[in-house]
Amino acid sequence: MSDYRNDDENKELTSQTVADDHKTEDKREDEYEKYCYLCRRPESVAGKLIDMPGNIHICADCMQKTFDNLNQGGFGGMQFLDLSNLSNMGNIDMSRLMGMNDIPDKQKVKKKAAKPKKKEQEMTLATIPAPHKIKAMLDEYVIGQEYAKKVMSVAVYNHYKRVLTDSMDDIEIEKSNMLMVGPTGCGKTYIVKTIAKLLNVPLAITDATTLTEAGYIGDDVESVLSKLLAAADNDVEKAEKGIVFIDEIDKIAKKQNSNSRDVSGESVQQGLLKLLEGADVEVPVGSGSKNAMVPMTTVNTKNILFICGGAFPAIEDIIKARLNKQSSIGFRADLKDKYDKDPNILKKVTNEDLREFGMIPEFLGRLPVLFTLDALDKDMYIKILKEPKNAILKQYKKLLALDEVDLQFDDSAYEAIAEKALEKNTGARALRAIIEEFMLDIMYQIPRDDSIGRVIITGDYVNGKGNPIIELRGVEPMQIEACATKQS
The missing domain is CATH 3.40.50.300 (P-loop containing nucleotide triphosphate hydrolases)
Structure with missing residues (x-):
């Protein structure tokens, strides 16, 4: 009797072990993304995958291409869903396909954690801002x-x-x-x-x-x-x-x-x-x-x-041609070049x-x-640098503040940046390129030196004619400023 009991207990333990292995395998599969068997793209890229026997997954694009090939006679002239022609395919060993599709974990991508959705307030007449x-x-x-x-x-x-x-x-x-x-x-x-x-x-x-x-x-x-x-x-x-x-x-x-x-x-x-x-x-x-x-x-x-x-682009020429049609001949007639230097010609x-x-x-x-919309002038460029909530110079100040360094710009620096942006004639997009150029050395050097407490950008530095004013921690600002001036 004891032998029979031991056999029963062994069978229960074996079945329990197999169930635990399956749970572990399922949990491991849930951690990683599924891959398309044909194109090898993960589910996050290829979209929802179609599950096939033998732990094979195929994306919608590859499935569509397969159907197209079948319908075009790519499989002995077999038409799609003509199951009578599938008799010769019954001997396929799906376990071999399973092994071919078994991608090692080091080549798989882990699934991204789902972000909790925020409850959105429905828009009503009372909640629309005036x-x-x-x-x-x-x-x-x-x-x-x-x-x-x-x-x-x-x-x-x-x-x-x-x-x-x-x-x-x-x-x-x-x-x-x-x-x-x-x-x-x-x-x-x-x-x-x-x-x-x-x-x-x-x-x-x-x-x-x-x-x-x-x-x-x-x-x-x-x-x-x-x-x-x-x-x-x-x-x-x-x-x-x-x-x-x-x-x-x-x-x-x-x-x-x-x-x-x-x-x-x-x-x-x-x-x-x-x-x-x-x-x-x-x-x-x-x-x-x-x-x-x-x-x-x-x-x-x-x-x-x-x-x-x-x-x-070039619609200004069309506007000028229309306006110049109204010009007449005489002492009080409008000149042909009257609108050539009008910065707000687009408003017409x-x-x-x-x-x-x-x-x-x-x-x-x-x-x-x-x-x-108006073209940007020098004053607008300066305001764009200073005033918006996420102004580009505020972003750089925050980056250096993380290194415990105070970044400041004097008035001449704002004007120099605005003048350079006007020359580029590509709007506010020019500001980022200009600032990246003169901030490169500062952003590179500051993490190396813990003694720097403040950096002041000047117009001369923006124009490539001088150095920024650097103040060290615990040192009088005027002394460092004088040294920086001598070096320049």
């Missing part, structure tokens, strides 16, 4: 561009009132899509990002240069909504109240004097018409292109706010100028709010 409050919030981040900030604050406020009330009595409020025109680096994209952040709504920023007519290599116009859907965590209802910013809109202007097919110009403008006005559009979920393996959903664009922006832009540039009238008619 235009003056939206502008006040923008003022903390964006310097200048007073008119543009005012226009956008009113347009966004009216749009979300329209979305939340849907319709009042029998009066239906139309959408207030926007078209902003401004030179490069003046803050077009930055203003849109800031508004979406303040209102906590889904925002999709896309580039018009990648859009082409349907059927050609490139993105279809529906890919704009795919990005918005992804920004809303695939929540269609949330995406239908979002904002889409299409940058570089001037790149889809109608090509002038071209005999080739215009697949990325006028045809893209025509494709965007239904999106701008409001229509039910079939959108691929989790992909920028449509194919048989990608699920589709319908998104209504009636309540989506579209903002288009572009630099429209009209729909007529945009049509001359290559934008079709139907497209412009669906963007009723047209406004321009």
Whole structure:
């Protein structure tokens, strides 16, 4: 009897050990990402994988390619789902495939820890900030561009009132899509990002240069909504109240004097018409292109706010040509070069100028709010360096503060940086490159020397004519300043 009991106990122990091994194996598998058996991409890159017998996982792209090959006669002319031809495949040893797919742990990627989702407050009429409050919030981040900030604050406020009330009595409020025109680096994209952040709504920023007519290599116009859907965590209802910013809109202007097919110009403008006005559009979920393996959903664009922006290079010449037509002959006639040195010539832009540039009238008619942004001058550059909440110089001050060093800039340094930025003529983007250049040596040397307590950047140092003023810890500032002056 005791032998039988021992055998039973051994069997129970063995089964318990096997169960524990399975649990350990499952736990280990949960820690690491699954890989596609064919293309070897992890699940975080390839998307949801299809589980097959023998612990094999295949991504949707590879599965689609396999189906395409089968349907094209790549497997002896066998048609997809013709199970009668699978009789010869019954002898496949799945254990061998399992061994082939067994990737060692050192080659696997661990799964990222899931971040706890924040509870988002639903937007209501009571919680929408008034235009003056939206502008006040923008003022903390964006310097200048007073008119543009005012226009956008009113347009966004009216749009979300329209979305939340849907319709009042029998009066239906139309959408207030926007078209902003401004030179490069003046803050077009930055203003849109800031508004979406303040209102906590889904925002999709896309580039018009990648859009082409349907059927050609490139993105279809529906890919704009795919990005918005992804920004809303695939929540269609949330995406239908979002904002889409299409940058570089001037790149889809109608090509002038071209005999080739215009697949990325006028045809893209025509494709965007239904999106701008409001229509039910079939959108691929989790992909920028449509194919048989990608699920589709319908998104209504009636309540989506579209903002288009572009630099429209050389449109100043079109504006000048229109204004000079009005000049006459005589003592009080306007001169031909009257507008050549006008820094705010862009403010005189009209729909007529945009049509001359290559934008079709139907497209412009669906963007009723047209406004321009100012080119940056020296004073605006200095304010951009000093005032915004996340000003670039504040970022450098914080970086050095982590090394317990106080970084300061005198007035001559601000002016020197602004003058260099004006010369580059690329807007606020030039500031980062200029500052990186003269801060390189300082950022390299400071971690080596614990005795440095303060660094003062001067205009001469920015211009490459001197050294920064360095103050050591526990030493009188005036002595170090004098030494630095002698060295320079």
